[in-house]
Amino acid sequence: MVRKQIKNIPEPEIFTLDCPTQQVLDIVCSKWSVIVIYCLAFGTKRYNQLQGKIEGISQKMLTQTLRNLERNGLVERQVFPVVPPRVEYSLSALGETLVEPLCFLADWTDTHIEAVKSARDRYDTDNQTDG
């Protein structure tokens, strides 16, 4: 059965390592990248503001995530020559185009998170081992 959304797309023979889908998923499909983009969608932030807003992200991971997003042209980093230096991060024009598809994913989450949780509880109950 072919899904409604993709009925007009020929099924790819193979998902190669070179295909754009795999490449872009490497970029945007880290949990932290998505959260940082979503966070910056509300406006420019300093490093410490990001760190304060995103619970559970380590300094190393936040630095890596920002560098990766900057490298891929999604985030812009601006350094102000003051003492101490102030560094601000914002979405680039390209990064802004990613907000809408990510919002669809967030909408899906809001709608379906309870169903996912129930499925997980059922699975864990069915697969629990004694002792």
Place this chain on the structure above:
Amino acid sequence: MVRKQIKNIPEPEIFTLDCPTQQVLDIVCSKWSVIVIYCLAFGTKRYNQLQGKIEGISQKMLTQTLRNLERNGLVERQVFPVVPPRVEYSLSALGETLVEPLCFLADWTDTHIEAVKSARDRYDTDNQTDG
């Protein structure tokens, strides 16, 4: 500046570890999960068919990904009692609802992958070290 898409959403104070967004991103935001869901969106597959279609995925990673998707209620696993046993994977009704938001992300990729690649090349040229 608040983006068009989220102008009616209050900015979250903090993205906590418990918030649905972080939870669901743990599930769907692995590259391999997205590719497996996308692959199953075209129809039911046997394990070997999935492995043959997804370049670069190890047996261990495919097994883990499928188990994780099954646990979260997105994929259904059906075992046929034949010799040797045949195991088929399909999207659940819940998993099907995720195809559309993932297609938006795939559309974004098709449209913007070249811009991402150019940004990456520029970044790497600007940040290359000698020697």
